[in-house]
Amino acid sequence: MVRRMLLTLGCAWLAAPGCAHASRTVCLRIRNDSTEPFEHVWLGLPQRGSDADLGPLAPGQTSRWHALPADPAAHYRKTRIQLARRQIIHVNDGAYPHARNTLSPGRRYTFAYTLAGTQARLDVIDEGTQQPAR
Numbered sequence: 001m002v003r004r005m006l007l008t009l010g011c012a013w014l015a016a017p018g019c020a021h022a023s024r025t026v027c028l029r030i031r032n033d034s035t036e037p038f039e040h041v042w043l044g045l046p047q048r049g050s051d052a053d054l055g056p057l058a059p060g061q062t063s064r065w066h067a068l069p070a071d072p073a074a075h076y077r078k079t080r081i082q083l084a085r086r087q088i089i090h091v092n093d094g095a096y097p098h099a100r101n102t103l104s105p106g107r108r109y110t111f112a113y114t115l116a117g118t119q120a121r122l123d124v125i126d127e128g129t130q131q132p133a134r
Contacts, residue, residue: 023105023106024070024071024105024106025067025068025069025070025105025106026068026069026070026076026103026105026106026108027065027066027067027107027108027109028043028052028065028066028067028068028076028108028110028111029054029063029064029065029108029111030043030054030057030063030079030110030111030112030113031057031061031062031063031111031112031113032057032058032059032060032061032062032113033060033123034059034115035059036059036115037057037059037084038057038058038081038083038113039056039082039083040056040081040082041055041056041063041079041081042054042080043076043078043079043080043111044066044068044076044078045074045075045076045077045078048074050069050075050076052066052068054066062110070103070104071102071105072102073092073096073102073103076103077091077093078091079092079111079113079122081113083115086118088115088118088119090113090120090122092111092122096124097124097126104126106129107129108126108127108128109124109125109126109127110124110127111123111124111125
């Protein structure tokens, strides 16, 4: 419980300029690029305490940021999307920028999901880093 709270607070630097970000985490958010509402979205690895309940996402809506350990990729490789009549479990095995096996620590990423029939399609968008204010 404490670990999950600390991971969530790890992205506080996104909202507060001048705060340094944790160099061993990545900050992620989910965007619903489909035409179907996501009734609920979960991201992460519950067995390691790094899962995030991101709530519902209407078409075009983006979730809040959530900090997860950058390595191993198991912390962010699985997304569960609850739809009106089914649940999609998407396992991301290598759609990371620059053909990497993990996401780069200290960076922000948006996982943009579209739906194609019964499958989810993921685009990983590197949002960069926020430089501390001087």
